[in-house]
Each structure stands twice: as C-alpha cells, then as structure tokens.
Amino acid sequence: MAANEHEEHAGRWRVEPGTELRLADIDTASKAGAPGDKEATTLAVQDLVGQLSDWQNRLWAEGSQSILLVLQAMDAGGKDGTIRQVFTGVNPQGVRVASFKAPTADELAHDFLWRVHQHAPAHGEMGVFNRSHYEDVLIVRVNELVPEPVWRARYQQIRDFEQILTASGTAVVKVFLHISPEEQAERLQARLDDPTKRWKFAAADLDVRKHWDAYQAAYEEAIRETSTADAPWYVIPADRKWYRNWAVLQVLLDVLHRLDPQFPPEEPGLEDLTVV
C-alpha cells in the first residue's frame, strides 16, 4: 500500500474495527484538516473533483476493480447534495447511482440484500448507494418493522455480503454524513421557506425527526458492528457542506490510490499499424 496525501485525512474519519464509537463526541461542524475556510476549501474541492474524474477514467479503462460508496445520513443530511457536488464532473458513463426507497412488495418477498445486490457496481464502475441495506438495521429497528433477533442477525449478514463484494474487486466505502439536530432543523425550515424547494418536504420528515436519539443510537451500533478492515465506515462532519464535500473526496481518493487502477495492456503488434 503506497502512502498518499489523502491517507492521513481519510484516517481522521475512519471508524477502526473494534473501537468504541460515540457520535455525540464527534463535532458535526468540524473543519479539522481543511486547507482553509469555505472559499479556499471550495477551490480545493474543484481540484479534487478533477482528480476523481482522472481516476474514474483509469478505473473504467482497467475494468477489473470497482468502488461502491454507501451514503447514509439523517433527513436533510446532504446525501443528494454530496452526490451532485462530488460526482458532477465525472463521466456519467462510469458512475451508477442507486436510490433506495421503501421496498416494494416484490423486494419484501426476498431477503433484504436481494434488491441492493442488483445495483452493485460492475468492474470499472463507481457505484453510489443513496441509502442502502443499512436502512434494514436503522428505520426497520426504530420503527420495529421486524423482531430484534431478525435485524440483529443482519449485522453478520451485512459483513458477509460486503466481503463477497470485496473479494470480487469492489472497494466498499461507507460514509455517514453526521449533522446536528439544529442543522437539520435549519435545512428543513429552509426547504419550507423556499417555494421552489417545498415539494421536497414531506410532513412525515418531522415524525422521523422526533426519533432523533433512537436513530443516532441505531447508527452508532450499526457502524460499530459493520466497520471492517475491508469495508470501513467513515463518519464525516457534515454541518458545513464545503467541508463535507472535501472530506468525501479525500476518502474516495485515498481508496483510489490504494486500488491504483492501470490502463490495460494493448493488443500486441499495434505499434506500427497504419489505418487505411
């Protein structure tokens, strides 16, 4: 594993297996490690997006490894914004975003990993899950949709499933965008106050907000139980959108440096060929 300039940053947010995680101890407004304040960091983000685009090209050309970015957050935590701001600028041919909503009847008639497996990235692709199989140990737990022994057994199932993806060349990267309840209130209120964004608001969001502590506890346990050496979680302070974008890019670039995709070898005998 070659050292790279993103490694130190990524390590800052990585949840090492076996460590105790307390979300309340992590400052959601942190700017730790950022190259400067909003303006300087936004400038750095532009450069990092360019790097991500170059790596995507190599990953695609190589065609034997892939990345799966799992994005989880509370409502208004910034999942959509992260996808837009981090991946806009990357060739959409190699990026595949899957959004998971409430499961359909057909999906519920299968094991909980069935529907997400279908959206696993192919070799050469960057896959992004906007919400994921983790909802099956989060909302399912908080709303008591299945008995505790069922959701509790899923931690092991998730570890096994992600190990299967890893073994076939997919780097599984899991990011929790960590915001404060005050920041969430501000963002939801902003949606309400802006007529062009009000359609995004559902009154049901406020019900979920009432269960804030239960969700934080569920996240804490899920992250602790499923952060492995091969498929680690990263808890990224996300009250400041510019810091969040910069941090997610650092994590992705660290992973890409380690995957180190290479352009494939050419067919032999092409050097002196002339097209007629």
Added chain:
Amino acid sequence: MAANEHEEHAGRWRVEPGTELRLADIDTASKAGAPGDKEATTLAVQDLVGQLSDWQNRLWAEGSQSILLVLQAMDAGGKDGTIRQVFTGVNPQGVRVASFKAPTADELAHDFLWRVHQHAPAHGEMGVFNRSHYEDVLIVRVNELVPEPVWRARYQQIRDFEQILTASGTAVVKVFLHISPEEQAERLQARLDDPTKRWKFAAADLDVRKHWDAYQAAYEEAIRETSTADAPWYVIPADRKWYRNWAVLQVLLDVLHRLDPQFPPEEPGLEDLTVV
C-alpha cells in the same frame, strides 16, 4: 407546443417521417447554424450544459416524464465523447447510461428488445443508450447473423416498442453521429499513435471499417424505417466534435422545452409550518 430557440436547430437534423434519406448527401463537417467557430461554439456549449443541468433538475423533481437518448455511430464516431462532454455537469443521480456490447447467451435466448427494455429510464431520469437495439438491424444485418426476414421484421417491432415507451411518458430521441471515413481513419490512427489510448484499439475495428458502405446502407434504411413523429432520428454532422456537442445539446433542449417538466405541487398546509 411552445416555440423555443432550439426548435429551429433541432429541425435542421431531424429526419422527418417519409422523407428520403441519403447519408452521402449530408456534409459530415457541417457547421450550419453554429454560433461561431470552435471557440465561440465551445463557449456556447458550456452555457447549454448548464441549461441541461437545470432541466434535469426539473425533470427529476416532476417525476412523471423521462428522456431516452439513443446514440449510434460508426466506430470512433464519438459516442463516448458525446456522453462525457454533454452529460458531465449534469447530476449523475438523474442520468443513467447503458452500454450495449455483444449480447450474452442469456440475452440471445430472449427477443432482441428484452435486454434494452430493462435499461429504459424511469420517470424523472435521462437515459442514454451507448449503442442500442439498433445494432440488431445493423451489425446483425451486415454480418448476416440472422436471416433477412427476421431483421426486416424488426423495423416494425422497434416502432411498436418505442411507441410503448412514448406512451408511458418517455421522449425517445435517436441520434446518429455522422462522420466521414477519412475522419474515422484519423481518429483510429490517433488512438494507435497515443500509448495512453492504444488500449481502446482492437484490430477487429479495421474489419468493421472494411464494411463501411454496407453499414451506411444499413443505417440509411434503419433510420428511414424507424424515424417517427414521436421518436424521430437526428443525423448530426460529427466530424467536428465541438459542433457535434452543440448540436446534440440543441436537440435535447428542444425536447425538454416541449416536455416542459414542472416542479410538483407541495403538500397542503406547509406554508406556515415551523420546524422545532
């Protein structure tokens, strides 16, 4: 149908149903209608990409209509470059690119539309087909992979299939990137001469090139037979990449103006709500 500034441009390349099409009569290096030469047009493209991004946001928010862009071209015709340059800058969450290569055994065990149907864009999405079901009346015809009555019957099947998509709210837009054989030779040679691009080159590309005239004839007939009022073909002069990008954007923006997606209505009673 409201008039829009892109309508006149799009009409320039649209193959009206029932008209005779002769590809040889269309100048592959045309600059007709462009706002200027390379520099000025590239600047205009940046602005059009921004417009496409805004429309994508509305289409996604509305969630009841979609676009399917079918891209076809000879090898090195610019399909990959068009996708990268037109859609990079658009939120990847709403763009879904599907590339179709030689069919698998499972795909061959189904009708020829089965595999493409699975990649039809959902409501709110922009779908892009990099190659498509049209290969089943192109390469399949030139290489005599099925008997003539079989591929000939596919014209009607394609019209019917695309009508089904149209009826469910998908605007089907088909673009043939039209290059000259000289331009193709230059581009293939450039791939050979650049060690970082040589991996893209397959010696088999030269075999396809030998059948240039047969392919042009197959394209001419396929386009004539399947350009309908609801799912028209556009033949876009594509020797100049900057003109090609500008033209594809004009076509997409014309279609989006006509779809005219609207932000959905908000839930009633949200105006005076305060988030606590």
